[in-house]
Amino acid sequence: xxxxxxxxxSNRGTGFPVLSxxxxxxxxxxxxxxxxxxxxxxxxxxAGHTSATSGPWKQKASALREWGLISSGSGDSVSLxxxxxxxxxxxxxxxxxxxxxxxxxxxxxxxxxxxDFAVNSELTxxxxxxxxxxxxxxxxxxxxxxxxxxxxxxxxxxxxxxxGADRAKTLPMPGLGDQVDPDxxxxxxxxxxxxxxxxxxxxxxxxxxxxxxWDLEHGSISFSIVTDKPLAAATxxxxxxxxxxxxxxxxxxxxxxxxxxxxxxxx
Numbered sequence: 001x002x003x004x005x006x007x008x009x010s011n012r013g014t015g016f017p018v019l020s021x022x023x024x025x026x027x028x029x030x031x032x033x034x035x036x037x038x039x040x041x042x043x044x045x046x047a048g049h050t051s052a053t054s055g056p057w058k059q060k061a062s063a064l065r066e067w068g069l070i071s072s073g074s075g076d077s078v079s080l081x082x083x084x085x086x087x088x089x090x091x092x093x094x095x096x097x098x099x100x101x102x103x104x105x106x107x108x109x110x111x112x113x114x115x116d117f118a119v120n121s122e123l124t125x126x127x128x129x130x131x132x133x134x135x136x137x138x139x140x141x142x143x144x145x146x147x148x149x150x151x152x153x154x155x156x157x158x159x160x161x162x163x164g165a166d167r168a169k170t171l172p173m174p175g176l177g178d179q180v181d182p183d184x185x186x187x188x189x190x191x192x193x194x195x196x197x198x199x200x201x202x203x204x205x206x207x208x209x210x211x212x213x214w215d216l217e218h219g220s221i222s223f224s225i226v227t228d229k230p231l232a233a234a235t236x237x238x239x240x241x242x243x244x245x246x247x248x249x250x251x252x253x254x255x256x257x258x259x260x261x262x263x264x265x266x267x
Contacts, residue, residue, distance in 0.1 A: 037078075069081055086099040223242070
């Protein structure tokens with residue numbers, strides 16, 4: 001380790017957050033017990049360091065910044081961001097996970113790396129390290145750190161799961177509707193009711209990639225995608241906007257009080 005300040009671990013290669021999201025969250029939770037504003041030395045102390053000028057702490061601080069969890073103030077002051085406070089003092093486990101997922105999405109390299117693979121792909125840790133070096137330009141000396149940070153972070157937000165000691169499996173973007181927290185437009189004009197037009201479609205065979213139902217006061221809305229081909233991770237990201245629109249529609253039609261979307265997928 002050197003004492004040179006690094007925005008990310010680079011060592012002449014592509015930078016990435018050396019501190020995984022679970023480790024970052026632990027520091028934020030410890031610091032968050034004492035408020036939002038801290039000195040750099042105090043924040044370093046929550047990470048187990050006695051100095052705010054050491055190389056190891058500077059790398060961790062840089063990772064916290066890239067995760068969008070801290071921001072520098074005047075002088076020696078450091079503040080936890082709103083995202084960090086949602087992790088330190090979450091309203092619910094679901095809200096905390098949503099904040100962590102937001103942090104993961106904020107890392108352009110990690111999201112790009114995740115989107116390189118089809119959903120439900122089983123990967124070896126050695127394969128992840130090799131791809132990081134050969135495709136994304138991570139330095140050879142940092143490939144193991146990259147692999148650990150990426151896998152631990154992806155598992156923490158539900159984008160991957162460990163399969164044995166040396167493998168990981170990619171998972172669909174979690175929650176879709178559950179992770180979306182849209183601000184509905186309460187001032188939208190009422191639309192004229194339209195007559196129902198029955199549409200007959202041939203249902204194709206395959207595995208339900210998405211299958212959710214929103215219960216209404218006098219009915220329900222169903223949304224499903226049946227395919228024999230795995231959806232790409234980027235597709236799941238786009239589907240979040242579709243789910244947001246359906247949730248808004250369900251709100252206008254009168255949701256069944258207390259009901260949440262029912263997920264009929266097997267995943």
